[in-house]
Amino acid sequence: MGSGERENVLTLSATDLALCQRCPRLLAYKDAGRRNAWRVGIEGSGKRYGSLFHKHVAEAFFSDMGETAAPGREAMRLLLSGTSKGLSEGLSDLIRTRYFNPFLAEHGSRLNADCVMAMADGTAFWVRDLAGILEAIPSLRKDPERGLGRVFAGAGRTLRALYSTEDGTMLKVSGRCDALIFNPDSGTACLFEFKGYRPTDPTAALSQSLIYAWLVESATGVLPSVRLIYLEGGGPFAFPKEDVASMLRGLPPLFESARSVLLRRKPLPAPASESLCSRCPWDGECNKEWGARDFSLSRVPPESVPVSGGTDIGGGSLEGPLLEERAAPAASEETEEGRERMKQLLRTLEALKLSVTDEGFVCGPCFVRLKVRPDATRGTTVRKIEARADDLQVQMELPVLPMIQAQGGYVSVDVPRTRRQVLSLETLIRKGAENRPRSEAAFPLGMGVDGRVFWADLAEPAMTSALIGGTSGSGKSVLLRSVVIGLLLCAPQDSVCFTLIDPKRVTFTDLAELSALEEGRILCDADEAMEALGGAVDEMERRYGLLEKARVSHLTDYNAASGERLRRRVVIVDEYADLMTHKGTARKLEHFIQRLCQKGRAAGFHLLMATQRPDAKVVTGVIKANLQLRVALKVASRSNSQIILGEGFTQAQCLLGHGDMLVGDGACVERLQGPLAGPELLGSEHWDVRRR
Ligand code: SF4
Incomplete structure (x- = not known):
């Protein structure tokens, strides 16, 4: 004792x-x-x-x-x-x-x-x-x-x-x-x-x-x-x-x-x-x-x-003084706003002769989700509510169409908040600590309306590469930067490096001095970009040779067995449509994408392709088939939304911009608010250490 x-x-x-x-x-x-007795409440992996x-x-x-x-x-x-x-x-x-x-x-x-x-x-x-x-x-x-x-x-x-x-x-x-x-x-x-x-x-x-x-x-x-x-x-x-x-x-x-x-x-x-x-x-x-x-x-x-x-x-985590949260509206203010919006919705639906029951509401960082259950016995269906989106916008005086989606047990009607909250990357990392995957390739992508943090894990087969689409003002560049910064902050030191391709020359300007850049700089020229992608494919094949020799099937196992430290390489191409202007280059690019997406995961290669023109010429069948994770920021039309998210997902045109996004895998979508890696974070000592 x-x-x-x-x-x-x-x-x-x-x-x-x-x-x-x-x-x-x-x-x-x-x-x-x-x-x-001593075991009660002990957390651990059991190892x-x-x-x-x-x-x-x-x-x-x-x-x-x-x-x-x-x-x-x-x-x-x-x-x-x-x-x-x-x-x-x-x-x-x-x-x-x-x-x-x-x-x-x-x-x-x-x-x-x-x-x-x-x-x-x-x-x-x-x-x-x-x-x-x-x-x-x-x-x-x-x-x-x-x-x-x-x-x-x-x-x-x-x-x-x-x-x-x-x-x-x-x-x-x-x-x-x-x-x-x-x-x-x-x-x-x-x-x-x-x-x-x-x-x-x-x-x-x-x-x-x-x-x-x-x-x-x-x-x-x-x-x-x-x-x-x-x-x-x-x-x-x-x-x-x-x-x-x-x-x-x-x-x-x-x-x-x-x-x-x-x-x-x-x-x-x-x-x-x-x-x-x-x-x-x-x-x-x-x-x-x-x-x-x-x-x-x-x-x-x-x-x-x-x-x-x-x-x-x-x-790989952040806590403490660095993470001062910005003032959020008081809970009572949120409740009042939600209640008021719900009253407006119920009034409008009643006037439109659509019978529903109130299932409550929840306030996210940038919109309020109002939940109603259609009364099928009186002929109210999800389709009928969706068809009245225009009327709801007018009657509820909304700046954009409300996003209406069928959920388990209710229909959600998302309306913008009067005072939108800025979600910082630091806050997102801290709030996501509870459900953070134990992976060296995970980063927080955004926060759901229920406050849950969505982690993207590039080591997961369903997320190893991503297609990101959004029109100008949708928050695409901010999102790409927060992916790089989030990965660097969350991954173990020296375990990840980047190839950043930025034909517009404006997305990654303040990341130009990262020591984790594989080429030592941001690539802006189309020829350089194609060369880098070709080099990545060659390196991937070389790594496969190493894995084979070491009789292991994955980069993590190889690093453990050999004592060598092969870093994960994340290739991010902003505005890749610029690389597809010539037929020859487009075909070559598709070839590289196909190779990297199909074989890259085991060798530690990941590809994130972004475009502000998500039309059929840019998001080709080959690209869609190979990039598993789909991220749609605000887009111009329903068809743009479907091109990114898949058949039937037309809602990205109702997004609010500035990081409001839908994330899907072709089968279902989730609405998230993306973070902002602001000047406080980029000026912090913590980031300085990671940057170098
Ligand atoms: S943890 Fe709860 S149930 Fe267990 S001994 Fe303590 S008070 Fe009792």
């Missing part, structure tokens, strides 16, 4: 406290010997590589650094004294050869390619981060032996501290964090925690680290900053010590709860949210054992809520 009682002193571990944070009653169950990585790579490294005679420490000492260049490369070699490769040799056969890749990624961004921290300690270079002893003084140490609760009971807490580094020059410290999988609730994941931070401060007098490193899902996420100090204000209630549990003071506190109970085997039983649950008592007081969700400084 991790907890016990003796002479008014209760002992418990940091992991007990983290469990108590999830639900105090789970700690009681664990204390009563129920072993599965154990987080702990394997921690034990065999990170912990092995840190413990060597704390041992004067360890060979790893001697190698580190030589590294620090031998070169005045950046540490990153040398440290990377040291960790790879001494810790990571031996680990793979021993355990690699039991891991699949995804695990190996996640661990390789995790190691890479951890090493970069660690090198940055060590570089900032000048005394390490001056006297490496003494410096290493001081910097890694916390390695492998179990920390203990006492906490006096309100009734005078003492809690004796102990724990050992994954890694701790001191900076003797600045008198600061940094605490690392390694996790396999990034949970959807970062606050819960932080709780254990905060307890360690408290232990470090109690034992040494130095409050550390915290860095969470997720092997999957990005990181490191850095929490400066000011944020840690603010979050520590939430600990006293936790200690009080733990005391109640250990002393069995019934009713025991319940978790802050009921949602955990539905996943708990004791749902319904714990009331009998520990007293009636009162969820309101465990709510964390507002001043103890973390001030930020952490800043991702090297991986």
Whole structure:
């Protein structure tokens, strides 16, 4: 048992406290010997590589650094004294050869390619981060032996501290964090925690680290900053010590709860949210054992809520101060607008002798979706409502035709909002964290009316290439730019590169200095563009040769098996109609498109073709057959809409422009609002790192 009682002193571990944070009653169950208690509410992919990585790579490294005679420490000492260049490369070699490769040799056969890749990624961004921290300690270079002893003084140490609760009971807490580094020059410290999988609730994941931070401060007098490193899902996420100090204000209630549990003071506190109970085997039983649950008592007081969700400084996600959301209309304002629009709709339909029932409404970023159910017994059908779109526009004083679509159980009538919201790319990435695919080729395409973020994943067979059409003012160029920026922000570092073809010379101007450009610049000339596409086809074939030799079927497996890092190549052609003006070029272009679309996915090639003239001459049968994902922004006519989205999907002419779009796969469509990668994001340090 991790907890016990003796002479008014209760002992418990940091992991007990983290469990108590999830639900105090789970700690009681664990204390009563129920072993599965700690699993309740744990998220994860089920793979154990987080702990394997921690034990065999990170912990092995840190413990060597704390041992004067360890060979790893001697190698580190030589590294620090031998070169005045950046540490990153040398440290990377040291960790790879001494810790990571031996680990793979021993355990690699039991891991699949995804695990190996996640661990390789995790190691890479951890090493970069660690090198940055060590570089900032000048005394390490001056006297490496003494410096290493001081910097890694916390390695492998179990920390203990006492906490006096309100009734005078003492809690004796102990724990050992994954890694701790001191900076003797600045008198600061940094605490690392390694996790396999990034949970959807970062606050819960932080709780254990905060307890360690408290232990470090109690034992040494130095409050550390915290860095969470997720092997999957990005990181490191850095929490400066000011944020840690603010979050520590939430600990006293936790200690009080733990005391109640250990002393069995019934009713025991319940978790802050009921949602955990539905996943708990004791749902319904714990009331009998520990007293009636009162969820309101465990709510964390507002001043103890973390001030930020952490800043991702090297991986594939964004949170924290960068993501200040723009002021959105108040909920009451939205409700009023929706209610008013619904009244207008019902009045108009009644006047048109179309009988419907009110099924509610929902407000999206740029339109209100009004839901009505046609009363078939009185002869009202979907077709009859659709046929009255013009009347609805006039009577409801709408600037555009309302978009009317049959949905499961109702008909949706989308009308523009009076005050449209700007949706930033940062907000989209943050809000989409919950349903973000675990893929290195995913980017957020837009937000649905229900607030759900739609992620496009180029690694998915149905999305590996895309056709994007929209007239001038539809937001096509903004969308293409946000695809590039979104991919760079979400993909692991150095895993993706681009060929950007822009005959109009205006779409990608501010991306001209991206280091991820395969050709080193934006291609504007038709000959250059055709040459680049031909080169991409050749490279794809070369990669197929490599896959064959390595006996693997996919780029990801190849990278894992060979240790090489072949990047995904995303080819984006804006206004490709300009490349189809001559018959010969058009045929060649179609040939390249066909080859890249049919075989590109396994070799890591993806193609996004955009046009503002989605007519039959430009969107030929070959192109339509090969580009799976269809994105229609506002277009000029119903037929343009059908050419992009497929037979029967005529609604893109009713879109509002500026990123309002329909996304489909030929069988069904979904309406989304695309994001804007604004100047705040492009001026941020985070983007600067990614850009370079
Ligand atoms: S049912 Fe809910 S309150 Fe009871 S032990 Fe499980 S998580 Fe805690």
